[in-house]
Amino acid sequence: MDKITLSKPTRPEQRREDYPLITGRAHYVDDLRPPEGRPAMLHMAVVRSPYAHARIEHIQLAEAQAMPGIIAAFTGAELVNTMPALDFMPQPDSKKPERRPMALDRVRYVGDPVAVVLAESQYGAIDARDLIDIEYEPLRAVTDPEASLAPDAPLLYEEFASNVAFTRRLGGGDIQAAFSQAEHTLRLRLVNQRLAASPLEPRACLFDFDPSTGQLSAWLSSQAIYRARETLSRFLGLDRSQIRVYNADVGGGFGSKTIFMGEEIIAAALAVKYARPVKWIEDRSENLQAQMHGRGQINYIEAAFQSDGRILGLKVSTIGDLGAFLLGITELIPINTITQLSGPYRIPAIDGEVVGVFTNKSPTTPYRGAGRPEATYILERTLERIARELQLDPVEVRRRNLLLPTDFPYTTVTGLRYDSGNYQPALERALELAGYTKWREQQCQRRQQGSSKLLGIGLSTFNEISGDNAPPPGPLESATVRICRDGSVQVQSGVSHTGQGHFTTFAQIVAERFALPLDKIEVLMNDSALPAFGIGTFGSRTIQTAGVAVFLAAEAAREKALQVAARLLEAAPADLVLEEGQISVRGVPARAVALGELARLVEEQPELIEHESPNPANGTPIEGLAAWHAFQSPGATFSSGTHLALVEVDSETGETHILNYVALDDCGHIINHLLAEGQLHGALAQGIGQALYEEILYDEEGQPLSGTLMDYALPNSEQVPSFIVETIETPSPYNPLGAKGIGESGCIGAPPTIVNAVLDALAPLGITALDMPLKPATVWAAIQAARNGTFSPPDPTPPAIFSRHTP
Incomplete structure (x- = not known):
């Protein structure tokens, strides 16, 4: 085995931001009230369509408007007719449906917003909402993405003549040669089911417009406050300098809070219209029903490989379930799946084709992993089948x-x-950490005993793209680091913090540069007025982009301090030492000046340093003993990992129990091992949830069958095992911290690891394929079918819609 250096925690600082959270002193959006002196707050409630597909014939508001405490009620047409369409990133030759922040004459999924109520109290708004009478003309709906391709399928947009939003072919290598030279081929059909992000806190917003100043203040639960500011500016016709966005404490996002779906825009517009604060808080049923969903793919795979298990080529045909309309990067997720199909392997040829289709469901957008879990699931299930076909150890x-x-x-x-x-x-x-050989011995013994408790071993190896890969002048992350008069250092970052521990990590980065204790570092973020900028916390990108901007700003501020100290102490900067809050001449500790004194001198004598040109983030110069810095990565970084699981499947009930789970991850240089491990644990819980429990379901008429947490099964503490976690560090050359992402590795590695383990347990029965989630009823039914000789895997032949379809 090649020599490998394991990462060792050097200083696993505890999270400094947790005290308010664990003592009940946190301030989520619903805890906030308007500033003193502002009018009383109004509450918004949303009327949603009970139909998956229907024309809106008539909306009767009078009874709701007559209720005491009701300020107003509006139809979607009254509010959004003059507003622009929602943003999305269309692909070449894709259909471009125009979607407003609310439905106008037609609804296309259950939960589509059609009217709103504004009231003095939240409960009054809810009561009035129930009094709004709407006449619909129901239309046929389609929720199965494959059924939406049928010639007679109901159309979501008649002007497009089909439900196909786009088709895209991509890949590389000589795929024909790969298959002509292959000694073996196999076919698979795999489903990546729809998931709900299910953050602890659903969507939430509070807007306040002051007509005397023309200033709109926004308090959000958001992953991207600067993007929110741009959206509000575009829809409300306000200059972005008139909009200040704050992030409250955020109860999770996982990709679902990167952009607005529409309701937040309406709440902001009403705040401007009535010059009063307006709050909207989504409830749990709304979140499951009408918030953006994740995943939603059907993949047909054909693999070409040799007798020794080497892969020569992959053909993948993907149907992406886009939902009712396009939002943000909806179309990019299934395309990214194909792009990332090489994973950690050497695959000479890949031919991928994606068909994105409209269905009468909530739109799909990024959910933790965003294309990476789907690609890894395809690869790891395929490798497992190759091993089974060749009777080789899947490790080999x-x-x-x-x-x-x-x-x-x-x-x-x-x-x-x-x-x-x-x-x-x-x-x-x-493998060493798991004791893989002993697991196999244990499995062999169990099978010889004929036990009804079937042991299975699952494995996945994967990599994870993270960080920016757009060339400059692409999106930038920026930060300001300032030395203060009291000797402390202040960090001002453009990050929209959603609970990942950035307050702690950024403080560590700066404390190390200034040789100061953590309690001397103040970190500010979650405010669009700060001299910083950020495109959002998503894609496991923050430390390697925003963290690097903090690092570079700290370096620049430190150099400024050394330059000023050199003039005062009459010494060369190279002869100075920074420690314990002061700069001294090396070997002459009596000749020293405190950081706070340097800050005071620069404030009083600005000419002591050269100030940067105006900050492009907000157009204001950086003053004082401070530095602003931006960072754009020259390329994406790639983390990686190997996960193994030992499971037990009860053949009498179909229940799966995870007996052991080992995760070894490489995310480059780690700043805080405690936080990295926490990210891994959280993502593993979500990955296990997808493998065994979670699924957004609809009936044939488009009615959601997963409308509450009684129907949408999130794993509880008993269903998530203890993990054996270890990390290695292979630094990235693309940033000075050597950092890569780790936030999504559990969502990427866990689903194929668990599914491969369950299928390994069921292998003696001849069961070769099952789709997630592997609920007990699903597994039990497969076992019964296998025992009766009626088990049959899904048909792996791709539909005729694909250009290289072969019957």
Whole structure:
């Protein structure tokens, strides 16, 4: 085995931001009230369509408007007719349906907003909402993405003549040669079910418009406050300088709070119209029914491989369930799945085709992983089947396909460039950590005993793209670091914090640069008025982008302090030492000046330093002993990992119990091991949830069957095991911290690991394929069918819609 260096926690600082959260002193949006002196707050409630597809014939508001305490009630047409359409990033030649913040003459999914009520109290708004009478003409709905491709399927948009939003073909390598040279081929059909992000706190917003100043203040539960500011500016016709956005404490996002779906825009417009604060808080049923969903793919795979298990080529045909309309990067998620199909392996040829389809469901957008889990699931299920077909150990199949440490930097046939990696040594360490050989011995013994408790071992090896890969002048992250008169250092970051621990991590980065204790570092974020900028906390990008901006700003502020101290102490900057809050001449500790004194001098004598040009984030100069810095990564970084699971399947009930789970992850240089491990634990819980429990379901008429947490099964503490977690560090060359992302690795690695383990347990019965989630009823039914000789895997033939369809 190649030598590998395990990462060791050097200073696992506890999260400094947790005290308010665990003592009940946190301030979520629903805890907030308007500032003193402002009018009393109004509450908004949303009337939603009970039909998946219908024309709006008539809306009767009079009875609701007559209720005491009701300020107003509006139809969607009254509010959004003159507003622009919602943003999305269309693909070449894609259909571009125009979607307003509310439905106008037609609804296209259950939960589509059609009217709103504004009231003096939240309960009054809810009561009035129930009095609004709406006449609909129901239309046929389609919720199955494959059924939406049928010639006679009901159309969501007649002007497009079909439900196909776009088709895209991409890949690389000689796919024909790969299949002509292959000794074996196999086909699979895999489903990545729809999921709800299910943050602890649903969507929430509070807006306040002061007509005397023309200032709109917004308090949000958001992953991207600067993006929110731009959206509000566009829809309300206000200059962005008139909008200040704050992030309250946020109870999770997982991708679902990166953009507005529409309701927040309406609440802001009403705040401007009535010059009073307006609050809207989504309830749990609304969140499950009408918030953006994740995943939603059907994948048809054909693999070409040799007798030793080496993959020669992959053909993947993907149907992306886009939902009722396009929002943000809806279309990019299934495309990204194909782009990332190489994973950590050397695959000479890939031919991918994506068909994105409209269905009468809530739109799909990024959910933790955003294309990476789908790609990994395709790869890892395929490798497992290859091992089964060839009767090889699945570990050996991966060994023969993994990239070597000497292969980096590596460019895949789909055009991704991997910065660094240590895939094979990490696999070997994970096997050692798990005691893989003993697990196999235990499994063999259990099978010889004929036990009804079936043991299975699952494995996945994967990588994870993170960070910016758009070339400059792409989106920037920026930060300001300021030395204060009291000797402390203040960090002003553009990050929209949603609970990941950035207050702690940024303080660590700056404390190390200034040789100060953490309690001397103040971190500010969640305010669009700060001299900083950020495009959002998503995609496991924050430390390697915004964290690097903080690092660079700290370096620049430190250099300024040394330059000023050099003039005062009459010494060269190279001869100065910064420690314990002061700068001294090396070897002459009596010749020293405190950081706070330097800050005072610069404030009183600005000419002591050269100030930067105006900050492009807000047009104001950086004053005082401070530095502003922006960062754009020259390329994406690629984390990686190997996960293994030992499961027990009760053949009498179909229940799956995870007996052991080992995760070895490589996310580059780690700033805080405690926080990295916490990110991994949270993502693993969500990945296990997808594998075994979670699923958004609709009936044939488009009615959601997962409208409450009684129907949408989130794993509880008993269903999530303890994890054996270890990390290695292969630094990225793309940023000075050497950092990569880790926030999504559990969502990426856990689903195929668990599913492979369950299928391994069921292998003696001849069960070769099951779709997630592997609920007890699903597993039990497969076991019964296998025992009766009636088990049959899904038909792996792609539909005729694909250009290379073969019957």
